[in-house]
Amino acid sequence: xxxxxxxxxxxxxxxxxxxxxxxxxxxxxxxxxxxxxxxxxxxxxxxxxxxxxxxxxxxxxxxxxxxxxxxxxxxxxxxxxxxxxxxxxxxxxxxxxxxxxxxxxxxxxxxxxxxxxxxxxxxxxxxxxxxxxxxxxxxxxxxxxxxxxxxxxxxxxxxxxxxxxxxxxxxxxxxxxxxxxxxxxxxxxxxxxxxxxxxxxxxxxxxxxxxxxxxxxxxxxxxxxxxxxxxxxxxxxxxxxxxxxxxxxxxxxxxxxxxxxxxxxxxxx
Numbered sequence: 001x002x003x004x005x006x007x008x009x010x011x012x013x014x015x016x017x018x019x020x021x022x023x024x025x026x027x028x029x030x031x032x033x034x035x036x037x038x039x040x041x042x043x044x045x046x047x048x049x050x051x052x053x054x055x056x057x058x059x060x061x062x063x064x065x066x067x068x069x070x071x072x073x074x075x076x077x078x079x080x081x082x083x084x085x086x087x088x089x090x091x092x093x094x095x096x097x098x099x100x101x102x103x104x105x106x107x108x109x110x111x112x113x114x115x116x117x118x119x120x121x122x123x124x125x126x127x128x129x130x131x132x133x134x135x136x137x138x139x140x141x142x143x144x145x146x147x148x149x150x151x152x153x154x155x156x157x158x159x160x161x162x163x164x165x166x167x168x169x170x171x172x173x174x175x176x177x178x179x180x181x182x183x184x185x186x187x188x189x190x191x192x193x194x195x196x197x198x199x200x201x202x203x204x205x206x207x208x209x210x211x212x213x214x215x216x217x218x219x220x221x222x223x224x225x226x227x228x229x230x231x232x233x234x235x236x237x238x239x240x241x242x243x244x245x246x247x248x249x250x251x252x253x254x255x256x257x258x259x260x261x262x263x264x265x266x267x268x269x
Contacts (some may be wrong), residue, residue, distance in 0.1 A: 110144030112252025
């Protein structure tokens with residue numbers, strides 16, 4: 001459908017934004033379902049956030065946004081309302097303008113991760129999970145793993161204070177889950193999750209001690225490109241069950257489409 005003056009506008013904000021797949025996926029959806037809307041990738045430096053956000057608030061035909069690094073925490077802080085998943089991690093990856101003009105945010109990183117795991121029949125309940133990475137996506141996944149009743153959760157990050165703080169917050173909200181801060185060592189765990197960007201580049205080191213992986217472990221990498229990271233290649237060679245990052249993204253896109261009140265859903269390939 002040609003874009004005109006009555007078209008609904010969505011933004012996808014990130015810096016950089018050239019890696020973003022959301023605009024292409026949503027614009028494909030709009031075209032397929034004949035929806036008069038467009039999603040535009042937008043990039044600006046983090047020091048320009050206040051000015052940019054102020055402009056966004058004034059745009060009458062801007063319906064909502066998908067938010068990525070490094071703006072998730074800032075977007076959360078500037079929204080008038082937040083759903084529980086965004087509130088507990090203090091970060092947003094989706095924003096919608098409500099009928100009264102106020103902005104509501106949510107976070108679907110962890111929810112997309114959980115739904116992707118369930119669709120591929122990977123069990124989380126009762127598992128001893130190791131989560132490497134306590135950043136935006138990692139924090140959201142940590143809460144959702146505890147919510148799915150993993151037996152224990154070990155969180156590690158290059159920023160020890162960030163890992164320690166996240167472990168404390170998850171333990172406070174889900175006291176039935178044994179949450180600790182630890183090293184990137186899969187020994188004693190049977191669910192291993194990489195929620196860091198380590199693995200995006202071919203010469204990146206492993207994000208954890210792969211020599212300690214064993215065949216009974218399920219290994220997940222949330223990186224989408226490459227589809228099969230070095231970590232997943234090594235895990236598969238050992239005999240581990242593996243989960244690709246694209247599954248999390250596909251499920252997250254469906255949840256985002258619903259939140260942004262787009263008619264229909266993004267199809268999972």
